[in-house]
Amino acid sequence: MSGTVLTRPAASAAGSAPPPRRRTLPRLRKQARPWLLLAPALLVIGTLLVYPLGRVVWLSVQDYGLRNVVSGESDYIGADNYVRLLSEPYLWQIALPNTVVFAAAAVGGTVVFGTLVALLLRTLGPVVRTIVISCIMVAWAMPAVTGTYVWIWIFDVDRGIVRQALVALGLIGADGVNWFTERLTFYAIVTLNIVHHGFPFVAVTVLAGLLTVPRELYEAAMLDGAGAWQRFRHVTLPTLRPVFAVVTILSTIWDFKVFAQVYLMPGGSGSNMEVLNLGVWSYIRSFGRQEYGLGSAIAVMLTLMLLAITIVYLRALFRDEELR
C-alpha cells in the first residue's frame, strides 16, 4: 500500500528543479515553526487543565470554605490541610484501600481477561473474529453511566436477576442480600463493571500486538517442545512488553480515577461513607461539605499518586528503547 502512494509524488518530483534555496529565512524561524503548530494545543490544555490544577494546589494550602467563596478572601494555612488529611483514620482505613486495592484488582482483571480474549481472538477465523470484536466493542462504547445502571439493576436487592438466580439455586435466603452496603461486594460489582467496560480496549490492543509477532518465533518454540504457557511466557510476553506496559499504565490511570461507577451506585454519593474512593471523597468534601481546602488536598494527593505510578511505569517501559 505504501509503495503506490510513494511513487506518485516522488516520480513527479524527480523531474523538477533542485530544492529552492531559502534566501533570508533564518534558522530560528525554521525551528520556531513546529512550536507554532504546537502552541494552540498547548495553550488549550494549559488554560483548561494545568491552570486549574495549579489553582487546586493553591487551594489545598488555604482554609477555604463557603465563607471564602462569598468573600473572595482566603487564609493561608500552609500544610495544615495535608496534616489533617494524613492524620485522618478515614484516609488510611477506608479511602486509600478502596482506591488502591480496587485499582489493583481492576487493572489485573482487565489486563488478564483482555489478554485471554486477545489470545482467543487470534485463533479465530476472520469472520468469527469480526463478530466477536463487534460484540465486545459494544461493551466498550457504552456510556459508563448506562453501564453502571445496568449493573445496579442486575444486582438489584429485590428484583435483580442475580438475586433471583441465587435464590432459585438455594445459595442465598429468600430475603436476598444487599450487595451495595458491604464494601467488598460493592467493589466486587464496581470491578465487574470496570473490567466489562475496559477489557475490550486491552483485547484489541494486545491482539494488534500479537499479530505483529513473527510466526517463526512460535514455530521455533514449538519445535523446541514449548507448551502454550511457555510460548506465551517466553515469546509473547517479552515481545509485547511495551504493549502490556501501555495497557497497564492506561488501565491504572483510569481505574484510580473511577468516579461515575462509584458515585452512581447506591450509597456511592456519600450516604455510605464505607464505599468511597479518593476521587469521590475529594468531591464530596469539596462540593458536599464546602471544605474546598481539604477536598483539594485529597485531589492533589490522588494526582501525585497517579504521577508517581506513571513515572515508575514509564521508566520501566522506556528503560531500553528509545521513544519513537
Place this chain on the structure above:
Amino acid sequence: MTATADHAKTARPVPPTTTGAARKGGRPGRRKSGPGGRALTVFTWAVALVFISPVLWMVLTAFKQEGDAYTDPPKVLFTPTLEQFGAVLGGDFLPYVGNSAIATLFSTALVLLLGVPAAYALSIAPVRRTKDVLFFFISTKMLPVVAVIVPLYVAAGRIRMLDNIWTLVLLYTAMNLPIAVWMLRSFFLEVPTGIIEAARLEGASLSRVLWSVMLPVMAPGIAATALICMIFSWNEFFFALNLTAAKAATVPVFMTGFITSEGLYWAQLSAAATVVSLPIVIVGWVAQRQLVRGLSMGAVK
C-alpha cells in the same frame, strides 16, 4: 512498537513453507487445532455472549411493560412494547440529545483542528524537545477530573459560562486533545517520509504538505481519532454533571435525573439507557475497523 515489528508485519516475505491463508491470520497454533480448536471457538462465543449479555438484558427490558420487568423468574418471552421508548422520547429528552450532539461534534472538530498540527510538529517536523512535549501531553491524562473541577466551576461562574454548552465543548476539547495527539502522531509516523520530502522538494508550503499530501494518507487515522473523541465526549459525565443544569445538560446527566425522579422504573430506565447508548454504539460499530486500529495504534506506538 519498534520499527522492526512494523516491518515484520507489513513487509515480511512469505516463507516458502506457509500458505497464503495461514499467513493472513497470522495464527500460530491453527494447524494442530482439531477438537481443541473447536472447544476454544465455543468458549470464545461463550465469552462474547457473557459480555454482551448485560447489554442484551438492558435492551430486552426496554421492550417490556413495567410489570413484565419484575417477574421472578425473569421473563424472556413477553409481548414487546414500544411504550417505554415512547415515554422517554415523549418527555424532555430531545434537548439533551441536542446538547450532547453539540458538545460531541464541536469538541471533536476542535480537537482535530488543534491536534493535527500538533501531532505533525511532533512527528514529521519534530521539535527539539519532542519527548518532553509528549510526556506533558500524556501526563495530563493522569489528572483526575475531581482535581480540577472546583477552580473550573468558580472560573466558569465568574465569566457566566455555567450551564453553557460551549463550556463543555471547550473542556471536552482539552480532555481529548492529549490522547488525540498521541494517536495522530502514531499515524503520522506511518506516513512514508518519501512523500513529504518529495512534496517539499517541489516547494510545497507546509500547509499544502499537510492538506494535499498528508491528509489523504492520514484520513483513516484521523477518522479513528475522531471516533474515539466522539465516544469519549458523548459518554462524559463528570464535567456535565457539575457544570450544567437545566439548559445545557447532556444525555448522561439526563440518565441520572431519570433515576432520581422516576424512582425504580427499570423498564423505562432501560429504554432511556438504550436510546442514550444507541448513537454511539452505532458509530462505534460501523467504524469498528478504524476504531480497533486507532485504539491499538494509540497505545502500541
